[in-house]
Amino acid sequence: MTADLFGGAPSAPGYTSTGQGARSTPQGSLAGPAPAHAPLAERLRPASLSEVIGQRHLVGPGMPLSSALASGRMHSMILWGPPGVGKTTLARLIAASVDADFIALSAVLSGVKDIRDAVEHAQASATAGRRTLLFVDEVHRFNKSQQDAFLPHVESGLVTFIGATTENPSFEMNAALLSRAAVYVLKPLSHDELLEVVERASAALSPHPPIDADARELLVGHADGDARRLINLVDQVVAVARGVAPPGIDQAFVQKTLAQSVRRFDKGGDQFYDQISALHKSVRGSSPDAALYWLVRMLDGGADPRYLARRIVRMAVEDIGLADPRAWRITLDAADTYERLGSPEGELALANAVIYLACAAKSNAAYRAFNDARALVSQDETRPVPMHLRNAPTKLMKSLGHGDGYRYAHDEADGYAAGERYLPEGLEERRFYHPVARGLEAGIADKLERLRARDEAARGHRETPLEDDPAADGGTG
Numbered sequence: 001m002t003a004d005l006f007g008g009a010p011s012a013p014g015y016t017s018t019g020q021g022a023r024s025t026p027q028g029s030l031a032g033p034a035p036a037h038a039p040l041a042e043r044l045r046p047a048s049l050s051e052v053i054g055q056r057h058l059v060g061p062g063m064p065l066s067s068a069l070a071s072g073r074m075h076s077m078i079l080w081g082p083p084g085v086g087k088t089t090l091a092r093l094i095a096a097s098v099d100a101d102f103i104a105l106s107a108v109l110s111g112v113k114d115i116r117d118a119v120e121h122a123q124a125s126a127t128a129g130r131r132t133l134l135f136v137d138e139v140h141r142f143n144k145s146q147q148d149a150f151l152p153h154v155e156s157g158l159v160t161f162i163g164a165t166t167e168n169p170s171f172e173m174n175a176a177l178l179s180r181a182a183v184y185v186l187k188p189l190s191h192d193e194l195l196e197v198v199e200r201a202s203a204a205l206s207p208h209p210p211i212d213a214d215a216r217e218l219l220v221g222h223a224d225g226d227a228r229r230l231i232n233l234v235d236q237v238v239a240v241a242r243g244v245a246p247p248g249i250d251q252a253f254v255q256k257t258l259a260q261s262v263r264r265f266d267k268g269g270d271q272f273y274d275q276i277s278a279l280h281k282s283v284r285g286s287s288p289d290a291a292l293y294w295l296v297r298m299l300d301g302g303a304d305p306r307y308l309a310r311r312i313v314r315m316a317v318e319d320i321g322l323a324d325p326r327a328w329r330i331t332l333d334a335a336d337t338y339e340r341l342g343s344p345e346g347e348l349a350l351a352n353a354v355i356y357l358a359c360a361a362k363s364n365a366a367y368r369a370f371n372d373a374r375a376l377v378s379q380d381e382t383r384p385v386p387m388h389l390r391n392a393p394t395k396l397m398k399s400l401g402h403g404d405g406y407r408y409a410h411d412e413a414d415g416y417a418a419g420e421r422y423l424p425e426g427l428e429e430r431r432f433y434h435p436v437a438r439g440l441e442a443g444i445a446d447k448l449e450r451l452r453a454r455d456e457a458a459r460g461h462r463e464t465p466l467e468d469d470p471a472a473d474g475g476t477g
Contacts, residue, residue: 041231044204045089052093053196053227054189055086064184065090069097074133076154076161078169078178081186082271084226087164090186091135094162100131103159107141115149122159132159139163140172147174154180188225195220197227201234208238214251222258233258272303276311279354284319288358295354299347309335312353323363323439330356361439369433376430383424416451419458 046052049059049066058065068074074094079087095102103118122132134150136142154161154177161181169178189197198216202208211219211234219237223230240257241249275298282290298308313335316327334353338346392402407417421428435441435448 039232040201040204040235041228044200044231046093047096049093049097052086052089053200054193055090055186058184058186059090064182065094069094072098074098074100074160076181078139078163078165078173078181078183079186080165080167080169080183082166082188082225084223084228084230085186085188086227087186088135088137091133091137091162091164095133095135098131098133100133100160101125102133102135104135104137107136107138107146110136112146112149115146119149119153119158122153126158133162134159135162135164137164138166140165140167140169144174147177151176151180189227191220194223194225194227194230197230198234201231202238205235205238209241209246209248211237211249212251215249215254218251218254222254272298275301275303276308279308280311280315280319283315283354283357284362286358286362288355291354291358292351295351305338305343305347305350306335309338309350312350312357315357316353318367319362319364320357320360320439321363321366321441322444323361323365323436323441325440327357327360361441363436363438363441365433365435365441373432376432383426386421386424389422416454418451418454420455 049069052059057063060066079090081087091104092102101121103121105114105118118134122134125132136150139147150159150161151174153159161177163173163181165172169183195216198211198219202211215237219230219233222233237249237254237257241253246253275294279291279294279298282294295308299305309331313328313331316331320327331353334349337349340346341349387401388403388405390397390402392398397403407420409415409417409420412418423430435445437445
């Protein structure tokens with residue numbers, strides 16, 4: 001039944017094929033059906049693009065990969081996507097669709113010798129007038145020197161290179177190799193596509209007790225977008241059901257059968273940084289519900305709560321700033337609370353902090369001011385400190401004029417030396433900090449505007465009466 005439903009599929013990498021069918025090699029044949037003892041996921045591997053579930057943006061009619069296969073003109077490429085979305089399947093289908101030898105390497109198991117052997121095979125095939133398609137799974141695990149070994153052969157056209165990776169090629173791939181290959185992004189399977197995977201797996205395993213709709217939904221949730229994992233889960237549940245012969249496979253049966261789901265979460269990869277980015281942007285966007293969702297997603301996936309606590313403090317500093325300085329204290333207290341309570345109780349403190357940040361007034365004025373000042377200092381000349389601001393701890397320094405003309409602000413009206421300048425010569429009018437009209441910064445903006453008006457009056461030698469300044473005592477009113 002499996003062969004009728006899904007066609008033949010290769011059982012292991014490292015095969016040679018042609019567009020007209022399989023060519024026998026010492027390694028085997030690409031076109032033959034998977035053996036009956038092979039894992040279900042291998043037996044269900046699609047034998048043609050029409051059988052592929054998902055990735056319609058690549059393999060649908062008129063899309064990049066289907067068009068390339070139809071023309072018979074294959075190019076080097078990187079297939080980037082999470083586990084279980086069809087990277088290896090697409091590479092095998094490409095090899096089976098073009099008149100080329102197919103060599104598969106795994107960067108986890110292969111070394112320099114395997115690369116050399118693959119190149120020698122490709123050279124022998126070229127002498128015989130045949131092209132070679134070289135597939136490297138988990139290519140990001142090769143270091144940059146190993147990736148360099150492919151460059152001349154990709155450049156010369158000796159091999160058509162296909163790399164599969166779960167990591168961002170921009171960070172993990174040699175730039176020169178990346179420039180010679182098209183990057184195709186594979187997406188996690190949608191909910192409906194995963195239900196279709198359940199249907200195929202269930203049909204391939206028949207006869208067995210029927211799987212009801214709630215049980216299928218639970219299986220899809222446990223799979224977390226990974227078709228290979230989903231097929232294995234269906235296989236596991238059906239195997240147990242055959243042993244105990246329940247009238248049907250329901251949600252309770254699945255929950256009892258499956259071990260606790262481990263979400264797909266790479267603590268150092270793109271999914272990690274995508275999710276922390278989503279959390280940060282939800283806070284910045286004042287969406288407490290979304291911020292709480294992403295926090296829980298990361299905790300559920302195994303993210304270190306201490307790392308999350310540090311990032312939450314950073315959000316308070318960067319995106320709330322002086323609009324609500326209480327946010328800093330709340331986030332620091334949340335981090336301390338987690339250290340005292342640990343998981344899971346301490347995670348509630350992080351949740352409180354995230355909700356507060358999302359609801360607080362927002363300002364990145366201090367963050368921008370700091371970056372602007374740092375950018376200026378990094379490229380500007382080393383300007384001398386104005387004489388009146390210099391330290392004068394010795395008689396010699398005083399005799400040289402250090403500190404001359406400095407006005408002690410506490411001795412001035414309202415504790416403010418109107419008209420005094422504190423920036424180096426040439427930067428007197430430079431402004432870095434531009435407070436926003438939100439939260440506490442609205443009061444700061446009003447105060448700075450009043451003080452600058454007094455500066456202008458003092459520098460213009462105009463007498464102006466002091467206004468009633470509720471912030472003159474050091475507050476921010």
